[in-house]
Amino acid sequence: MIFDVNGKRLVFGMQWEALLSDADVHSKARTGKSRYVWTQDKAFYYGVLNVADREEKLRMPLYSGAIVxxxxxxxxxxxxLVLEVPNGTYIACGLHQGRPRSGFDAVVADRAALDALLSSFKELCGAASFNLYGDARIAGIEHVSMADLVGSIDNTAQLRRVKSAFVNPLAAMGAGAVAIAVVAYSVHTYQQYRAAEAQRLALAAQKSSQTLYAEELAARRNDAALPARSVAEILAPIQGMGLTNGGWPLTKASCNVSIEKLLVCTFEYARRQHSAATNKTFVDAAGKSFDSIEFAGDLIKATKQYKSAALLAQGKVIDAAQGQREETIEFGSALQRLAMFGKPKLEEHQPFALPASAVLGELAAPPIGAANWEFVGPLRSVKGLAAFPAYATVSRIVVTFSDKPAYELRQSLAMVTVSGRIFSKPH
Incomplete structure (x- = not known):
């Protein structure tokens, strides 16, 4: 389905296929009678526009929602990603092992169909689990709107016209009429989406701002949280993995706290030029070390999930919060102590868990505050996070590895970026 949003046309419901050889993508798309295709150099998969969304070349480009x-x-x-659209339907767009998958880029008819698709996606991801984004009313979802997604569009997501050796002008004219109808339908569909969203907000407005905030805060207290002081403990098994696997050097490790209270880490291994390492040497050396392994030429991505008692319900972290002034002294000092090893950053506090339909001035008391923070430095410096207060959390850890020696205080063969937030209570 094609959505016209703020002057950009976003496509969901594409068919995605793995590119197992150098076969002509356009030929495959023509076989399926598709007129538009997403492909890119060195990509090992491609996507075609659903036949139901056929249209001719117009002035406005099409962009794949999955690639965005x-x-x-x-x-x-x-x-x-789960977005609500008119008449109780939903956009459901999933990425598995970093790429779109057919059957999980769809517009589903109702909540029952959505629940079934989410269940299937959970089964596909297995132990690695997944993160949930969107504007649907689902516990643990991180808010992302259609407008947010449109704001992330770049040219790499643009669909291309399927190449053809012969074009029938009369057929093109007929198809052009269909294309105009599709555009009109997509504009109408988004207008319906806006109307449905306005209706939902109107219903929400019947509740007081205090009630809306209390409901949202109660839901967010159940989210998973990783205390910053536990990062060194969490990273211990990762640091003990070694820097190569079957001749493949480890170049990057990315870990995220999932909605299922698991730490999910993806390890990227890059094969050196003229190396004797192969996919088989990697698999033989890995054994059962990973939950899943994906091959992409000279890059291998391996995923592993970790269960840890360090992961808590976010409510416990919120309860440990102090006033902003106290935290400026305590947490600010903790970051300043790390500054000699790397680059710390702390943003301004913002209201936490305040729904868009709630009015800040109508709350009975000021809301809980939250501020994002980040630290970039040598991996060895994460031991300094053990001194962080209990109201500081980490949501993402990225470790990059280099084979070039570095003997400086703020540099290392392994550099880490730790991102998280702190919570504060009103005075």
Whole structure:
């Protein structure tokens, strides 16, 4: 289905296939009678526009929603986007092992169909689990709107016209009429979406701002949280993995806290030029070390999930919060102590878990605050996070590895970026 949003045309419901050889993608697309295709140099998969969404070349380009989602979250392996659209239907777009999958880029008819698709996607991801984004009313979802997604569009997500050796002008004219009808339908569909969203907000407005905030905060207290002081403990098994596997050097490790209270890590291994390492040497050396392994030429991505007592319900972290002034002294000092080893950053506090339909001035008391923070430095410096207060959490850890020696205080063969947030209570 094609959605016209803020002057950009976003496509969901594409068919995705693995590219197992150098076969002509356009030929395959023509066989399926598709007029538009997404492909890219060195990509080992491609996507074609659904036949039901056929249309001729118009002035406005088409962009794949799945690829936009992929570029918005480049370091996440498994994720699902769920957006509400008119008449109780939903956009459901999933990425598995970092790429779109057929059957999980869809517009589903109702909540029952959505629940079935989410269940299937969970089964596909297996132990690796997945992160959930969107604007649907689902526990644990991280809010992302259609407009947010449109704001992430770049040219790499654009669909291309399928190449053809022969074009029938009369057929093109007829198809052009169909194309105009599809555009009109997509505009109408988004107008319906806006109307449905307005209706939902109107219903929400019947509740007081305090009630809306209390409901949202209660839901967010159940989210998973990784205390910053536990990062060194979490990273211990990763640091003990070794820097090569079957002749493949480890170049990057990315870990995220999932909605299922698991730490999900993706390890990237890059094969050196003229190396004797092969896919088989990697698999033989890995054994059962990973939950899943994906091959992409000279790059291998292996996923592993970790269960840990360090992962808590977010409510416990929120309860440990202090006032912003106290935290400026305590947490600010903790970051300043790390500054000699790397680059810390702390953003301004913002209201936490305040729904868009709630009015800040109507709350009975100021809301819980939250501020994002980040630290970039040598991997060895994460031991300093053990001194962080209990209200500081980590949501993402990225470790990059280099084979070039570095003997400086702020540099290392392994550099880490730790991202998270702190919570604060009103005075």
């Amino acid at each position: 989602l992929q570029h918005r979250y480049p370091d996440e392996q498994n994720l699902m």
